[in-house]
Amino acid sequence: QVQMKQSGPGLVQPSQSLSITCTVSGFSLTSYGVHWVRQSPGKGLEWLGVIWSGGSTDYNAAFISRLSISKDNSKSQVFFKMNSLQADDTAIYYCVYDTFAYWGQGTLVTVSA
Amino acid sequence: DVQMIQSPSSLSASLGDIVTMTCQASQGTSINLNWFQQKPGKAPKLLIYGASNLEDGVPSRFSGSRYGTDFTLTISSLEDEDMATYFCLQHSYLPYTFGGGTKLEIK
Numbered sequence: 001q002v003q004m005k006q007s008g009p010g011l012v013q014p015s016q017s018l019s020i021t022c023t024v025s026g027f028s029l030t031s032y033g034v035h036w037v038r039q040s041p042g043k044g045l046e047w048l049g050v051i052w053s054g055g056s057t058d059y060n061a062a063f064i065s066r067l068s069i070s071k072d073n074s075k076s077q078v079f080f081k082m083n084s085l086q087a088d089d090t091a092i093y094y095c096v097y098d099t100f101a102y103w104g105q106g107t108l109v110t111v112s113a
Numbered sequence: 114d115v116q117m118i119q120s121p122s123s124l125s126a127s128l129g130d131i132v133t134m135t136c137q138a139s140q141g142t143s144i145n146l147n148w149f150q151q152k153p154g155k156a157p158k159l160l161i162y163g164a165s166n167l168e169d170g171v172p173s174r175f176s177g178s179r180y181g182t183d184f185t186l187t188i189s190s191l192e193d194e195d196m197a198t199y200f201c202l203q204h205s206y207l208p209y210t211f212g213g214g215t216k217l218e219i220k
Contacts, residue, residue: 100162
């Protein structure tokens with residue numbers, strides 16, 4: 001069955017970067033894409049970007065200057081990196097399977113000194 | 114960006130009631146829409162894809178429909194376990210966008 005397991009820090013200092021790894025099983029990254037979504041009380045659910053099976057990416061224009069998504073197909077891992085975090089980036093970050101049918105457990109990220 | 118205007122933001126209903134909620138797309142002629150259920154502390158769960166297709170394992174009391182740019186999620190007979198927040202998502206136009214959510218409470 002499809003599983004998506006996230007790993008990453010819970011606390012990030014202002015102006016620093018956030019890196020989260022999503023390790024998937026039950027499917028191949030060469031066949032399906034992975035989205036990144038975040039959720040905060042103030043902004044609700046926001047789609048951040050996607051890496052498609054062929055390796056191309058699409059980003060939400062609001063984040064394109066500070067967001068990067070990459071992957072290692074052989075390790076079944078997708079890498080999320082967002083730079084220059086501020087307090088309003090505090091949210092739960094999710095990696096999500098191609099069709100939105102499976103979600104990671106979420107990473108609660110707090111941006112604070 | 115395509116805005117998904119979801120209503121109502123909250124509603125209260127009794128067990129056995131028929132419940133409906135809607136999402137209206139601000140633009141777009143070919144919106145691909147999903148509905149999700151989210152319970153506190155959990156990730157969203159896919160209920161409906163392609164506006165009207167029931168995801169595997171989802172009870173048949175859930176259904177989705179479309180009329181133009183208006184989308185409706187219906188619960189035919191409300192059960193206690195349906196207490197949750199429901200979201201829509203359009204994934205046709207970049208950036209993909211979510212509705213603001215409908216919080217469903219049981220009377």
